[in-house]
Amino acid sequence: MITLQAVNKHFGSHHVLKDITITVKAGEKVVIIGPSGSGKSTMIRCMNLLERPSSGTVTVNGVDLTAPKAPVSKVRESVAMVFQQFNLYPHKTVLENLTLAPTLIKGVPKAEAVESGLAFLERVGLKDKANVYPAQLSGGQQQRVAIARALNMRPQIMLFDEPTSALDPEMIKEVLDVMVDLANEGITMVVVTHEMGFARRVADRVIFMDDGRILEQGSPEHFFQNPEHERTKLFLSRIL
Numbered sequence: 001m002i003t004l005q006a007v008n009k010h011f012g013s014h015h016v017l018k019d020i021t022i023t024v025k026a027g028e029k030v031v032i033i034g035p036s037g038s039g040k041s042t043m044i045r046c047m048n049l050l051e052r053p054s055s056g057t058v059t060v061n062g063v064d065l066t067a068p069k070a071p072v073s074k075v076r077e078s079v080a081m082v083f084q085q086f087n088l089y090p091h092k093t094v095l096e097n098l099t100l101a102p103t104l105i106k107g108v109p110k111a112e113a114v115e116s117g118l119a120f121l122e123r124v125g126l127k128d129k130a131n132v133y134p135a136q137l138s139g140g141q142q143q144r145v146a147i148a149r150a151l152n153m154r155p156q157i158m159l160f161d162e163p164t165s166a167l168d169p170e171m172i173k174e175v176l177d178v179m180v181d182l183a184n185e186g187i188t189m190v191v192v193t194h195e196m197g198f199a200r201r202v203a204d205r206v207i208f209m210d211d212g213r214i215l216e217q218g219s220p221e222h223f224f225q226n227p228e229h230e231r232t233k234l235f236l237s238r239i240l
């Protein structure tokens with residue numbers, strides 16, 4: 001569903017992604033871990049071309065997004081992203097946050113976007129908050145709204161970049177529970193997170209990044225029981 005082929009990314013003279021090749025299959029749940037600065041965000045942002053690779057190709061559903069005149073914005077509609085800082089529109093209500101992109105970008109009729117928006121809010125346990133503003137919600141609630149907003153675009157792929165890192169500990173579980181629900185429904189997911197409990201429950205594959213490269217990948221069990229590289233062991237000893 002997503003393929004990065006020999007992707008390199010430079011920021012000036014800083015070589016941030018080094019020859020990354022990775023394929024995510026339809027329905028697969030991939031968890032990406034690794035030290036701060038190792039390139040996790042840059043890699044996941046290449047998956048919907050929020051970052052453009054310096055070289056290499058990014059293919060989503062068979063469409064090469066790095067080709068000249070590629071329909072990037074069209075493809076992006078099927079690849080939703082949830083960020084560490086929820087990025088809700090502060091001057092829009094919760095429900096307006098959910099209906100804005102589907103109506104403006106996809107041309108979904110307003111009534112339809114409202115109906116599906118309310119259904120997704122119900123799924124994340126926030127239907128009663130439809131008409132409040134983001135600032136009236138806790139961090140965990142805001143992140144669940146951000147997830148519902150992403151879902152209301154009916155994406156085929158969900159990208160999450162450290163979705164619980166900005167949350168107080170007691171709110172992490174409510175967000176992870178929503179993500180586990182989604183995973184169980186079969187949506188394709190790529191998740192940057194250090195929540196290894198989440199990885200153990202849902203990941204088909206864990207990828208360890210170090211210094212712009214994929215150093216090691218395998219099942220969650222592989223990482224818990226038998227990581228290969230010293231750097232992986234050191235990293236895991238710090239987060240577990």
Ligand code: ADP
Nearest residue numbers: 011014016034035036037038039040041042043
């Ligand atoms: P991670 O998500 O693993 O912490 P990032 O992908 O955010 O890592 O960053 C990898 C490296 O790229 C870091 O050294 C970071 O400072 C650098 N970097 C990221 N984004 C930019 C940017 N827009 N401009 C310059 N350097 C950047």
Ligand code: MG
Nearest residue numbers: 040041042162
């Ligand atoms: Mg990051």
